[in-house]
Amino acid sequence: MVKNDSEKQTEEKIFEAAMAVFEEKGFAAARMQEIADRAGINKSLLHYYFRSKDQLFEVVFNKLFEKMFSMVIGIFMSDKPFEEKIREYYCEHIRFFQQNPMLPIFIMSEISHNPERLKKRFGNIDYTKIRDSVMGFHAEEMSEYGIKKEDWVQFMITVVSLTIFPFAAKEIVKMFLDQTGYTKGFDDFMNERKVFASEFVINAIKHMNKK
Amino acid sequence: MVKNDSEKQTEEKIFEAAMAVFEEKGFAAARMQEIADRAGINKSLLHYYFRSKDQLFEVVFNKLFEKMFSMVIGIFMSDKPFEEKIREYYCEHIRFFQQNPMLPIFIMSEISHNPERLKKRFGNIDYTKIRDSVMGFHAEEMSEYGIKKEDWVQFMITVVSLTIFPFAAKEIVKMFLDQTGYTKGFDDFMNERKVFASEFVINAIKHMNKK
DNA sequence: AATGAGTTTAACCAACTGGTCAAAAATATA
DNA sequence: TATATTTTTGACCAGTTGGTTAAACTCATT
Known part of the structure; x- marks a missing residue:
């Protein structure tokens, strides 16, 4: 052919x-x-x-999942100082989703309606390398900031939640902004969130060992 | 009849x-x-x-949305001390979603695919009262913790994100737990999250004005 | 120009889906 | 018991949907 x-x-x-x-x-x-x-x-x-429709969807899904996945774990692969990394991440992350606002809800919705697709996708890939590099790389910073090793995943999920959720629930957030008299639009809100989320996370981890 | x-x-x-x-x-x-x-x-x-299917769905959707909505904003309606409120909220919130794990993704997905439904639902309801009581009520605590008034919505979205996202992305989180060698299951992870999320949020707001 | 492999189309199909309807069954009313 | 009303059912329908097929078209090669 x-x-x-x-x-x-x-x-x-x-x-x-x-x-x-x-x-x-x-x-x-x-x-x-x-x-x-x-x-x-x-x-x-x-x-x-x-x-078939299924086959076409699978190709599309894999492409979009890859797009999202690489963006989401991107933060944990960079080698800048931690705080700088956080700020930069939220900045890029939010900018990216402003251009792909439907991506999070699409991925999450399709996976929850058909979890096999995710397993099929990841069944044959070995993520040990990524995992080790990510986790090993941040080991020093973790202890420096007082994040216990067993809380590492909790922390990652937390960081990611702060941007993905507002996009996934975009319409609800918009309604909420209206109801509370926020005059600017969703995009402005998310732009402000770049700073808010960064400072929030940095504040939280700065004082984790000073309980 | x-x-x-x-x-x-x-x-x-x-x-x-x-x-x-x-x-x-x-x-x-x-x-x-x-x-x-x-x-x-x-x-x-x-x-x-x-x-019709549409009509049946509308009744179901309204019921489930109400169920979710009242749970989500519940935290902001209680009159306990702030930190205690946070801890209690994450505890109840996570327990609730452990029994209704599909609720978040259902609500978010349906709304994003058909935003008119949300507008129809909320168009005729006046949430001024709730808003004022919630926002007025927490005014002192906001200033006490150094949360600027214009960041109030950012803070609320943040608090809610930490629990809703992991449920909405349940299958992805599960895969992630597997990949990182977490031996316990998703439920245990979310149980541990009750404490992690509370402490994370409390740490963050405790030091917001001490920048 | 004739050939042939790859590309595009129109017509068509079987299965499915939401929805209707008239008749039957169940229940209340007299 | 006879009658009216409500509830439940099976048969049926029109529109939609993913998918097929054979014919037509394109275009490089000979």
């Missing part, structure tokens, strides 16, 4: 349309016809390039 | 089955036939009691 330019173009068009529709509607509510329409091609062509 | 016992029984059976199916599958993937099966009745009977 010789892949020429036009094929790659078509496949990409389909893939991008599929990403958009799946992310927007979720698997169950997504329609193959709509994907075809947005890609500007015939519906049969979807099945020509990707055999 | 005289409502006798059997009617109420049937209606309730339908309602509970609908709650279960909708919460488990989400609106788009939920099937009226499955709801009927779980309720142990004929499918036509669904339409007899609740005209």
Whole structure:
């Protein structure tokens, strides 16, 4: 099978349309016809390039999961000083999700409705290396800040929660902002959150051993 | 129309089955036939009691949203000392979601896929009273802990994030626990989180004004 | 120009899905 | 018991959905 330019173009068009529709509607509510329409091609062509809806979804899901995953664990892979790292992370992290606001809810929703997909994805990959590098790397800082080793995962989940949740619950937060008379919009709120979350986390860990 | 016992029984059976199916599958993937099966009745009977799928879903959604909402803002309505309040909140909050693990992702997913539902629900309700009582009530504590008034919403979102996110991303967290060699299960992790989250938040706010 | 492999399309299909309806069963009313 | 009312059911329907297929089109190679 010789892949020429036009094929790659078509496949990409389909893939991008599929990403958009799946992310927007979720698997169950997504329609193959709509994907075809947005890609500007015939519906049969979807099945020509990707055999079935499930198969197309799987490719899309893996791509988007990778996108999200690498962003989320990015912080724990950098080698800057801890506090600087935190500030920089929240800054980048929030900026990224401002451009991909539906990504968190899409990933979480699809996984919770079909956990097998996650297991299938991660079953054959060995994350020992990443884990060790991440955990080993931060060992000094952990003890320096008084975070016990067994609380390491708690801490990571905590850091991540502060940005992902507001995006996942974006509409609820927006309503809340309205109700409380916040005049600026969601984006401004999240921009302010870059600083708030950083300072909050840094304050918390600075005094963990001074209980 | 005289409502006798059997009617109420049937209606309730339908309602509970609908709650279960909708919460488990989400609106788009939920099937009226499955709801009927779980309720142990004929499918036509669904339409007899609740005209359409949309209507049945709306009732279920409102019920579940109320359930979640009252739990989430519960903390901000109590009159105990701040730190005690925080500890108690995380304890109850996590215990509650351990019994309703799908609730957060269901609410967030459905709202993000159909924000109009939220607006419809809250459009005609005046939350000024709640807002004022909550915000007015905590005014002293806010200043005492050095939380600026404009950061109040940031703080609330932060507190709530720490428990809701791990449940919404339950499967991902579980995978993460496996990967990092955490031998105990998700429930144990969340039990430990009751303490971790409390101390984390308390540490953070204790030193907010001592920057 | 003829060939042939890869690409795109229109027409079509079987299964599913929410929803209807008239009849039957159950229950209340007289 | 006879009648009216409400509850429950099975059969059915129209629209939708993922997927198939055979024919048509494109285009490089000969």
